[in-house]
Amino acid sequence: MTASRSSPLRTRSSPTPGGDTAGGYVAHMSVEGTDRSAAALKAALLDEIAGTGLFTSAAAGDEQPPADDDVVAHVVDAAYRGSVAHNERMLASATGAAADRVDADGNGWLFFLPFLPFDGASVVRALDILDRIHLATGIRPGSTVNALDADVIDLVVSFPFDRATQVEAFAYLLLRARAAGELAPGTDVRSTTRFLVTLTHGLRVMERTAGRDYLAQVVDQALQGLSCTA
Incomplete structure (x- = not known):
């Protein structure tokens, strides 16, 4: 399989986990076939991409590998080939561990x-919501x-x-659970x-000395107290 990729589009920024598009988007496209047919499709796609005027650059992944620090591109290129070789690297980049x-x-x-309908208006609307979340909270969602x-x-x-400051995350999840009817009344x-x-x-703290069963029982008890089916 031959993969071609283009990066970045000249649009507003929407960072992905472990990377940053520096003010645009990155699009990854997979091209499959025999060596001859894949090469022909790749050449046709690169020609079409250049003709649109929408992309600042385009490159074939099998000819120009991603930069070493482009974690997401390495993950995607490997995934197109059926490999998960770089997945843990992206996890470490996003979580710091x-x-x-x-x-x-x-x-x-x-x-x-x-899930969104496959049309431009739906994608623009969804990304606009993420932009508004960023403006309201200071948190830049990855997409x-x-x-x-x-x-x-x-x-x-x-x-x-x-x-260490996960109050906002728990509050959001609890509000979401309440809206879905999953939270005990009066919580x-x-x-x-x-x-x-x-x-x-x-x-x-307890995980250093307590066993998994002990910790699981504590978590189960907490969830029973919160659930509307408790």
């Missing part, structure tokens, strides 16, 4: 996967537009946060947020 130390030492990383088929887009939205979001932050820090 290796995969086996994320729970103990890493920062937080929230993910949402909204990746994945084309699932000709009709549907999976917009991967990520929010990094510092687990106070502010005090419950403080409880969860305290519980999380306690678990991180």
